[in-house]
Amino acid sequence: MDSGADEVVFDCDDYRIYRSGKMDRLCRPARAPTGLDPITGVTSKDVVLGSDTGMCVRLFLPTSPDHFEKKLPIIVFFHGGGFLVESAVSQQYHNYVASLAAAAGVVAVSVEYRLAPEHPVPAAYDDAWEALQWTASAQDEWLAEHGDSARLFLAGDSAGGNIVHNVLIRASFQPAPRIEGAILLHPWFGGNTVVEGEVEATAKDMAMIWEFACPGAVRGADDPRMNPMVPDAPGLENLRCERMLVCAGEKDWLAARDRAYYAAVTTSGRRGGVAWFESEGEGHVFFLQKPDCAKAKELLARVVAFIAGA
Structure with a gap:
């Protein structure tokens, strides 16, 4: 060697x-245990999908009687971690998705997609797509009895936000359920050329991580899956959802890319609204690390309002 x-x-x-x-x-x-969470009033369970990959999802269901008076919106959530680490069943993501399910009054499906380098990208994208189709089919009793498949949302943070974007693109050329809304929380995008406000050294590190997770990316960080703004990337007007919410942290190393993405979607001519929410003074996925801080509560309230249609 x-x-x-x-x-x-x-x-x-x-x-x-x-x-x-x-x-x-x-x-x-x-691994966070499933069952009833007395703090949020949300119960959870793990379900193994019937595919060859053995992929599983963690479902979250609010148990308040008020939530059972009508069908609840459904959120399919993709965790972050650079495609390399983290899990839908870790304490950090379990707590966040449970809090989201309680606050928004939704059935949440948190996806345990395969990680690189053992399973290089696009394995994560394929798993996300499979989870979306499975969710829409309402094969699980919680989804069938309590979920409103006509009000389907996608959400994800960091690499999970990148997954949301790529699922929306895939939905533009493959049969897919109607997606009412998409929530991109500090989504991870990059490129070989820095954009205004981006630190060059950080951009190079992120490009290296992407190439490690996706060794088939022949143009590095200018792969359209990582850089949606390259000239030959699928048009952003094709993002297949009714409305979008893009969120960033002011001091996040991804903030410049997130702003550029939001601006590109806004000017793409796509049908359906796109909203922006920036957390002043906060860094990357701060809401996971300090969920009880005022800014994290503000962000959660904005996400809840978006789901409600505001």
């Missing part, structure tokens, strides 16, 4: 990537 093959090329709290292509996961979150 080359003497430089074990050189660390990226190191963060969650993982370490080596030049050889090896990766160490430094944080392996414990």
